[in-house]
Amino acid sequence: MxxxxxxxxxxxxxxxxxxxxxxxxxxxxxxxxxxxxxxxxxxxxxxxxxxxxxxxxxxxxTGEGIVAAFTGRNSAAFREGLVGLGTIESFTQTGLTVNDQPQVRVEFSVEGADGKNFTAIAKMIVPLTELALLRPGVVLPVRYLPDRTDKVEVDMSGDQAMAQRAMNESMIRKGITTRHKLDIAERGIATQAVVQSLSVPGEIRDGHSKIELGLVVTRPDGSSFSTRVEKFLAPSTVGQVQVGRILRVHYLPENEQEVVIALAVNA
The missing domain is CATH 1.10.287 (Helix Hairpins)
Structure with missing residues (x-):
């Protein structure tokens, strides 16, 4: 168009x-x-x-990213594109500005919906207040076309559930989580837990280190129970599970020993 x-x-x-x-x-x-x-x-x-x-x-x-900046929507070509996970590798300003907001050229390493990886470029208008949020390692949902993977657009639909599904499928493919754990996260009771102990056995999967946590979980009635959790974490998120930290967790009442912790991807 x-x-x-x-x-x-x-x-x-x-x-x-x-x-x-x-x-x-x-x-x-x-x-x-x-x-x-x-x-x-x-x-x-x-x-x-x-x-x-x-x-x-x-x-x-009609340049890349300009339409999205004015409409808040992806361009027509990408609006129904497949959803992948884009990890920022680098970014530079193009020199173009719209209402004093710079256009940025971002290089992504993208994991497609089928698990295949490719490198792609996206151009978008970024408010100055959000420019600092763009940094290598940040993961964003992106839209791409299967027959042309050199360009992508950051997903503008605001569909958090869709982005979470893409993230879940990626973690399952890499062996970082299981569908059973995702079911606990979806159906389980949401509560808080305190990290009581932490150990690192040394196992690594796709750049994620295996962490063993000792948790004290608080039930909704105020009582608590202790359990141990194993989780594979990216290096950038290990700081979120240090001893003494309070975590968001989910568990099923019929099996309190299986607890799933929730961590922010781009924290």
């Missing part, structure tokens, strides 16, 4: 300028007292002026 608008604008501008030049070169005066060069004057002068003014505006406002 955006490419079509650009092509139509460019062709229209070329025709407008072409007609102006053609008119100026082929104009024949009908009055011997008419000043020379009159063929270059008249209403035709407006054609190249409008063309030169409109083309940059159209190209700027």
């Amino acid at each position: 955006m490419k079509s608008i650009r092509w139509i604008t460019a062709v229209s501008a070329a025709l407008a300028i072409g007609y102006y030049v053609f008119h100026g070169l082929t104009y024949v005066s009908t009055d011997e007292f008419e000043p020379a060069g009159l063929g270059w004057l008249g209403w035709q002068m407006a054609l190249p002026i409008v063309a030169i003014t409109v083309v940059p505006i159209v190209f700027a406002f």
Whole structure:
């Protein structure tokens, strides 16, 4: 859609300028007292002026990330695209700004819905107040097209459940969690637990270290019970489970020894 608008604008501008030049070169005066060069004057002068003014505006406002910035939605091409998980590798500002907000070119390492990995680029307008949130290692849900994986768009749908499903499937594929644990997280009682002990056996899966935690879990009635939990954590999240930290956890009343802890991905 955006490419079509650009092509139509460019062709229209070329025709407008072409007609102006053609008119100026082929104009024949009908009055011997008419000043020379009159063929270059008249209403035709407006054609190249409008063309030169409109083309940059159209190209700027149909650029990558511009439509999303104004509409809060993904572009039509990506709106129904597949959802993957994009990990930021690097980012740079392009030099373009919209309402003093910079456009950023982000390089992602993307894990697709089928588990395959690829590198892709996204361009988006980022408010200055959120620019510091873009850093290597941050994981974001992205939309991509299976037949063209060099470009992606950060998902703008706001569907947190969909993003969580993509994250869950990724963790299952990597052996970091199981469907049974995800079921506990979904159906279990939500409460809090205090980390009483922490040990690192040394096992690693996909860059995630195995952590063994001793927890004291508080029941809804105020009583508590102790249990041990094993979890694979990324290095950036290990700080969230230090001894003395209070964690959000879920458990099923019929099996209090199976407790699932919930941690923020991009904390």
